[in-house]
Amino acid sequence: MSKLVIGLTGPTGAGKSTVAQAFERAGCEIIDADLVARQAVTDEKCLAALKAEFGNDIVQDGVLNRRLLAQRAFSSEKGAAKLNSITHPVIMGMVKNQIASIKTSGAKAVVLDAALLFESGADSLCDTTVAVTAPVEIRLNRIMNRDGISKELAEARIGAQKGNSYYNERARYRLDGVMNRDDIQTAVNRLLEQIIGDYT
Template sequence: MYLIGLTGSIGMGKSATATLFQEAGVPVYDADAAVHALYEKGGVAVAPIGALVPAAIIDGAVDRTILGQHVLKDVDKLRALEAIVHPLAGQSQFDFLRQAQADKAPAVVLDIPLLFETGGEAFVDCVVVVSAPFEMQKQRVLARAGMSEERFNDILAKQVPDEDKRAKADFIVDSAISIEDARTQVHAILEAIKGRVGHAFEARMARFKARSGNDSGTGSKGAPE
């Protein structure tokens, strides 16, 4: 099974690109969606996060905006949050990969926002970076509810710069033109990797097993972008 690591800075169009891979028939693991499930009412991360940041719990669920306000500028709290979230999200990724293996999927996409930041690129067979010009990225992000320029800059400061991601990528999807253009690029990537033999699956699964709680390489943001 061939592992495609999909990543990109905030506002670059990564989630839309993940959907294009899914539409093309490739199973997609969404690290952020896994975290969302943990944060929902009844989610297993609600209680420990409530102990860390009580104000972030609203109606029995984690409010990602409030959580972000508390942890993005507090390194200790951010690390404590990651210690809660990463093992739990790691288990969901482990389960996803096992299911994909059982289904004999030839390739899967791991949609991981912080792939480079967590060293996860060493445990995929290729890296796809989604990118767009900075002004377009900024416009997209500032259009989000609850987002400010200050918060945007704080998030960027914690992410590997887009230029560096592009330099490390095996493939780049330019999301600046149109969704149809991005779809064409995704299909070209899938054509390029067709028939390739993947080597990262066993290494990634072994890394999960070697670490208590299967917490390695999840790369989920924990706090919202």
């Protein structure tokens, strides 16, 4: 049987990265869509399109100012959608290549960690999907602490994304991102065995 590709998603601050680490400890190979996106914006065509949309000053001395780009792109749903339309085709191509190379490894499964799994259509590259969600208040505090930003900026980021129900309705499996690290590991170990069992 071909190696399973599991799409992992959820809104910002829900605990998706912690769950991804748990999948890695359980023997899975992780593809981090954020890391792929960082590589994608070094692509010349992609960078040119971003400058045209969000301003030439997002690139200073040949280096992309990610914070400035994020500030402009995530201040509205329209901005976020535009950013995604520019970067996603490049990201998708890179993700496909990574999946192909991991499928020959000894990993239990491939986990594609992507906040915009459904919006980007990247779920089409996956055999199944897992959503990690958490209440808005918890997510707000996590984002402020993680990124060192104001409550207003954190609220703008949350506002530019879909609510928990969007992810829960679309994903086949669900995980609670409020659990502590040990409980998350136990839940992920159990879920991985369940998914492998469901698809073999």
